[in-house]
Amino acid sequence: MISGEQTPTQYIQHHLQNWTVGEGFWAVNVDTIFWSVLLGVLFLWSFRRVAKKSSAGVPGKWQCFVEMIVEFVDNSVKESFHGKDKLIAPLALTIFVWIFLMNLMDLIPVDWLPTAAMYGGYWLGFVDDPHDVYMKVVPTTDLNTTFALSLSVFALIIIYSIKYKGVKGFAKEMTFTPFNHWALIPVNFVLESITLLAKPASLALRLFGNLYAGELIFILIAMIGFWQLPAHFAWAVFHILVITLQAFIFMMLTIVYLSMASSEH
Amino acid sequence: MNINATLIGQTIAFIVFVWFCMKFVWPPIINAIEERQKKIADGLNAGERAQKDLEKAQQEIAEQLKEAKQQAAEIIEQSKKRGAKIVEEETQRGHEEREKIVAAGHEEVAAERNRVREELRKQVAVLAVSGAQKIIEREIDKDAHSDIVEKLVAEL
Numbered sequence: 524m525i526s527g528e529q530t531p532t533q534y535i536q537h538h539l540q541n542w543t544v545g546e547g548f549w550a551v552n553v554d555t556i557f558w559s560v561l562l563g564v565l566f567l568w569s570f571r572r573v574a575k576k577s578s579a580g581v582p583g584k585w586q587c588f589v590e591m592i593v594e595f596v597d598n599s600v601k602e603s604f605h606g607k608d609k610l611i612a613p614l615a616l617t618i619f620v621w622i623f624l625m626n627l628m629d630l631i632p633v634d635w636l637p638t639a640a641m642y643g644g645y646w647l648g649f650v651d652d653p654h655d656v657y658m659k660v661v662p663t664t665d666l667n668t669t670f671a672l673s674l675s676v677f678a679l680i681i682i683y684s685i686k687y688k689g690v691k692g693f694a695k696e697m698t699f700t701p702f703n704h705w706a707l708i709p710v711n712f713v714l715e716s717i718t719l720l721a722k723p724a725s726l727a728l729r730l731f732g733n734l735y736a737g738e739l740i741f742i743l744i745a746m747i748g749f750w751q752l753p754a755h756f757a758w759a760v761f762h763i764l765v766i767t768l769q770a771f772i773f774m775m776l777t778i779v780y781l782s783m784a785s786s787e788h
Numbered sequence: 789m790n791i792n793a794t795l796i797g798q799t800i801a802f803i804v805f806v807w808f809c810m811k812f813v814w815p816p817i818i819n820a821i822e823e824r825q826k827k828i829a830d831g832l833n834a835g836e837r838a839q840k841d842l843e844k845a846q847q848e849i850a851e852q853l854k855e856a857k858q859q860a861a862e863i864i865e866q867s868k869k870r871g872a873k874i875v876e877e878e879t880q881r882g883h884e885e886r887e888k889i890v891a892a893g894h895e896e897v898a899a900e901r902n903r904v905r906e907e908l909r910k911q912v913a914v915l916a917v918s919g920a921q922k923i924i925e926r927e928i929d930k931d932a933h934s935d936i937v938e939k940l941v942a943e944l
Contacts, residue, residue, distance in 0.1 A: 545793070552794040559798060563805045570813045577820035579827050593817045610806075613814035617806045662798075666791060671798030675806075 531746055538633060538742050540657040541665060552665055559662035562624040592620065599775060604782040611781055615774045618672065623770035625668070626734055628661045630759050630766070633741045636660045663734045669727035676777050677723035683784040722780055726773060733769050737762050913941035
């Protein structure tokens with residue numbers, strides 16, 4: 524839906540602009556934070572409801588659904604991560620469901636929430652022109668979100684490496700693999716550092732790239748007039764796969780990275 | 789699309805969510821699941837055990853039934869034998885009784901016959917004597933020939 528005298532370029536740019544408050548580094552993307560926190564709270568609230576009532580008796584339908592997800596995550600963790608850890612399974616669950624919900628925002632027709640926000644903001648008197656309101660509703664199309672997730676995982680990778688191998692073990696791994704020779708320590712260190720840093724970078728960029736591209740295609744489809752309806756439907760159906768898959772990949776890789784960090788080579 | 793303070797906010801949100809999930813969401817749910825799994829496993833085991841018990845009981849019942857049938861057959865056989873024996877004995881006794889009665893009858897009949905014969909003999913003697921008397925009245929003296937008549941009577 525292109526309103527008024529917007530050109531397609533303006534339309535796309537408008538859609539890809541975050542609602543930002545502040546300047547420079549200390550600016551905050553309010554829409555990203557708002558939607559992600561809302562979805563995270565929704566996830567925790569709905570799961571907490573089950574957790575409070577959970578018993579070994581006959582489960583209700585919602586409880587069944589939640590338990591299905593929990594068991595799926597639990598199995599994934601048990602398959603990849605050997606050993607006991609209280610953090611990894613809930614971490615994986617949070618990553619999976621939260622990312623899934625954030626990705627799911629992509630399926631809401633691209634104009635609905637931004638338009639609602641535009642006129643809502645205008646009527647409430649926050650802005651003089653509705654076009655000054657920016658609203659990006661898919662938090663995972665914001666690099667801040669994906670890097671927040673992946674850098675947290677990165678921190679955990681380092682914490683787990685040190686916890687399970689000790690500082691010495693970790694340092695040794697960084698300097699004596701893959702070539703076990705003292706003269707090649709700098710080479711090893713460069714290689715290992717790249718390997719280590721590639722993990723959070725690839726995690727964040729993969730998720731961001733997939734969702735950003737998907738969102739962009741939704742925006743392009745929204746510009747083609749009447750035929751956007753079947754096209755939107757077709758792309759949405761396909762996108763369900765991407766949404767689920769990206770959430771799953773992020774979860775799975777987190778588990779794998781942490782299991783690698785916590786076991787000797 | 790710039791990296792800015794949102795990153796920090798999102799990180800904090802993420803940490804809080806994970807912490808909440810680890811503290812309040814994951815443990816109760818996974819505990820309930822594991823407990824239920826155990827319950828189901830126990831239930832299945834119990835079911836299997838009950839099935840086995842049932843089979844055993846059925847086998848026992850079949851055995852006992854067989855035994856009971858056999859015993860019943862034996863009892864019937866015995867009672868048949870005994871019945872036959874009783875019938876035989878009774879028949880035997882009946883025969884004996886009959887023979888006894890018949891024998892007694894015979895004896896009685898014989899005794900009666902003897903008695904009747906004696907009486908007849910006496911009557912015939914009297915008749916003979918009276919006949920003879922009538923004859924002799926015409927020809928001989930009664931007293932003189934009484935010894936002959938007596939002899940005659942005795943011979944009858």
